[in-house]
Amino acid sequence: MNLHAVKSIYMFEMARMWRTIMQSIISPVISTSLYFVVFGAAIGSRFADVDGVSYGAFIVPGLIMLSLLTQSIANASFGIYFPRFTGTIYEVLSAPVSYFEIALSYVGAAATKSIILGLIILATAELFVPLRIEHPFWMLFFLVLTSFTFSLFGFIIGIWADGFEKLQIVPLLIITPLTFLGGSFYSISMLPPFWQKVALLNPVVYLISGFRWSFYGVADVDVGLSVALTLLVLAICSAIVGWMFHTGYRLKS
Amino acid sequence: MPIISIRDLTKTYDSGFEALKSINLDIEAGEIFALLGPNGAGKTTLINIICGIVRPGTGHVTAGGHDVIRDYRAARALIGLVPQELATDMFESVWDTVSFSRGLFGKPKNPAYIEKILKDLSLWDKKDNRIRTLSGGMKRRVLIAKALSHEPRILFLDEPSAGVDVELRRDMWAMVRSLRDAGVTIILTTHYIEEAEEMADRVGVINKGEIILVETKAALMQKLGKKQLKLFFDAPVLQIPAALAAYPVELSDDRKSLTYTYDVKSDGAGVAGFLDAIGHAGLAFRDIQTVQSSLEDIFVDLVKART
Numbered sequence A: 001m002n003l004h005a006v007k008s009i010y011m012f013e014m015a016r017m018w019r020t021i022m023q024s025i026i027s028p029v030i031s032t033s034l035y036f037v038v039f040g041a042a043i044g045s046r047f048a049d050v051d052g053v054s055y056g057a058f059i060v061p062g063l064i065m066l067s068l069l070t071q072s073i074a075n076a077s078f079g080i081y082f083p084r085f086t087g088t089i090y091e092v093l094s095a096p097v098s099y100f101e102i103a104l105s106y107v108g109a110a111a112t113k114s115i116i117l118g119l120i121i122l123a124t125a126e127l128f129v130p131l132r133i134e135h136p137f138w139m140l141f142f143l144v145l146t147s148f149t150f151s152l153f154g155f156i157i158g159i160w161a162d163g164f165e166k167l168q169i170v171p172l173l174i175i176t177p178l179t180f181l182g183g184s185f186y187s188i189s190m191l192p193p194f195w196q197k198v199a200l201l202n203p204v205v206y207l208i209s210g211f212r213w214s215f216y217g218v219a220d221v222d223v224g225l226s227v228a229l230t231l232l233v234l235a236i237c238s239a240i241v242g243w244m245f246h247t248g249y250r251l252k253s
Numbered sequence B: 001m002p003i004i005s006i007r008d009l010t011k012t013y014d015s016g017f018e019a020l021k022s023i024n025l026d027i028e029a030g031e032i033f034a035l036l037g038p039n040g041a042g043k044t045t046l047i048n049i050i051c052g053i054v055r056p057g058t059g060h061v062t063a064g065g066h067d068v069i070r071d072y073r074a075a076r077a078l079i080g081l082v083p084q085e086l087a088t089d090m091f092e093s094v095w096d097t098v099s100f101s102r103g104l105f106g107k108p109k110n111p112a113y114i115e116k117i118l119k120d121l122s123l124w125d126k127k128d129n130r131i132r133t134l135s136g137g138m139k140r141r142v143l144i145a146k147a148l149s150h151e152p153r154i155l156f157l158d159e160p161s162a163g164v165d166v167e168l169r170r171d172m173w174a175m176v177r178s179l180r181d182a183g184v185t186i187i188l189t190t191h192y193i194e195e196a197e198e199m200a201d202r203v204g205v206i207n208k209g210e211i212i213l214v215e216t217k218a219a220l221m222q223k224l225g226k227k228q229l230k231l232f233f234d235a236p237v238l239q240i241p242a243a244l245a246a247y248p249v250e251l252s253d254d255r256k257s258l259t260y261t262y263d264v265k266s267d268g269a270g271v272a273g274f275l276d277a278i279g280h281a282g283l284a285f286r287d288i289q290t291v292q293s294s295l296e297d298i299f300v301d302l303v304k305a306r307t
Helices: A003-019 A021-042 A055-086 A089-093 A099-128 A136-160 A164-180 A193-199 A203-216 A223-247 B043-051 B072-077 B094-104 B111-120 B136-148 B166-181 B193-199 B217-224 B269-280 B295-306
Strands: B004-012 B018-027 B032-036 B060-063 B079-082 B154-158 B185-190 B202-207 B210-216 B226-232 B249-251 B257-263 B287-292
Touching (some): A003 A055, A003 A099, A055 A089, A055 A099, A055 A136, A055 A164, A099 A136, A136 A223, A203 A223, B018 B043, B018 B210, B032 B193, B060 B072, B166 B185, B166 B193, B185 B193, B202 B217, B202 B295, B210 B217, B217 B295, B226 B269
Parallel strands (some): B032 B202
Antiparallel strands (some): B202 B210, B226 B257, B249 B257
C-alpha cells in the first residue's frame, strides 16, 4: 500500500476542513444547537416523554444522525468533485495509487470530519439537555459506521455530479427529507399502523433507531437489523465505487 | 532497452473519435523527444495513456520496463507530468501543494529537496503564497515543481510554452537541458516548432492519430530540409536563360531575383555548377542569400502531404 499517498490525500483533505472551519464545523454545530434550544430547552419541556426519555434528549441521536448524514455526503462529494472541477484530479489519476487507496483517503478524511462534528454536537447537546449513553461502544460503532457509509455515498455523488447543483440535489431532496421522516423528532411507534409500515421502507429509520438505542436502550426496530442494513448500504456503496473506478466512470475517458 | 515502449496502441473515445491508430514508438533513456502535431493530432491522448489518465484501447505501453496497466505503481512512480492546462489547487500554498505531490507519489518528506526545486524554479520567495495569487507563468512553474517533486526519471511536458512569456520559456528550456544532463528523459509535446528545434534530440510527428515520422532532429533536417539560393539583380532578368534549364529556378514577379531550390542531401554540390551557369548566362548578380528550411517548414510539409 502507498501509505505516503494515502496520508498525503488524507492530510490535504483535513487541512481543507481547518481552512474552512466555519463551514465545516461551526455552521453545522450552530444550526444543530438551535434545534436543541428550540425543541429541547424551549418547547420540548411541554412535550410528553417519548419511550421514557425527555423529548429534548430523545431528539439528540436523530439530530446528530442528521448532521452526520448530510455532512458526510457534503464533505466526501466536494472532496472528490472539486479536483475534478479544477482539473487537478489528473495528478491523483497519474500517481502510483490504487483505487482502494484513493477511496480510502478521501472517504477516510470525510468520515473523520463527520465523526469530529458528531462528537462536538454531542458535547454541545450536553449543555442543553440531560443525556445518557447506555451503550457507548455501540454509540461509537454507529457513529463511525454511518460516517464511513455515507461518506462513501457522498464520494459516489462527487464522481457522478457534473455540476455543483447536482452535489446539492441528493442531500437536500433525498437525505434531509428521509432523515426528518425517519424518526429524528418522533418514534415510529407514534405513527398510525399504515405509516409505520411505510416508514420501515426508509433506510434512515434503521440508522436513527440503532443510534438512539445506543443512547437510551430503546429502538423502533431490532438493533441487529439496523447494523445489518447499514452494512448492506456500505457494501452497496463499496460495490458502486469499485465499478466506477473499474470502468473509469466520469474519471477516465 | 527503451525507457518508454509503445506497441500497437489504439484509442477510440466513447464518442467514436479515433484518437490513436496503432501507435508504435520507442523513447530512449536520457533523450529529449519532441512530439509534434497539430491540435487534435493525438499528442495529449498518447501522454495521458502513458501516465494513466486515459484508458488505452488496444496495445501495450511500458515505462522503465513496467507495463503501465499491470504494473502501474512501478511505471507511474517513474513519471512526472506537467499538463497542458493550468490545473492547480487555488487555495493551497506553493510549498504545501508541491509537498503534497511528493507524498502522492509515495516519497517520504524531503524539505531540502523541495526547497531546491522551488529555488531552481525561482519560486522560493513565493513558497507561502496561495496559488491563486500567482501569475500564469508562476502557476506553470508550480506545475513543473509538482511534477519534479518525486524525482521522476521521465518527465512529460505537455505544451509547456502555452501562454508563457519569452523569459519563462528560456528558463524552462535551460531547466529541461539541465534535467536531461541529470539523466531525466524528457518528452515534450508542442506545436511551437521553435521549441522542438531548440531542444529536441529526436522528433516525432503525429497527425490524425498516426505517427508519421520519427527521426533525430539533425537527420530530419537533413532528410527533408531544403536549401534555397537566392540571387538578386540590379536589372530585371527578362527570361530564365537556357543555360539554367537544368536547374529548378524561379524568377520573382519583379524579375529582379532568382531562387534556386536544392536538396540538403546534395550538400551544396549543385551550387557551384549553378553559379557557373549563371556566369555563362552573363548574369551579374548584386547580392546572394541562402535559406534553409526550418523544422516548422518540414512539419507543415509533412502534415500537408498527409492531408
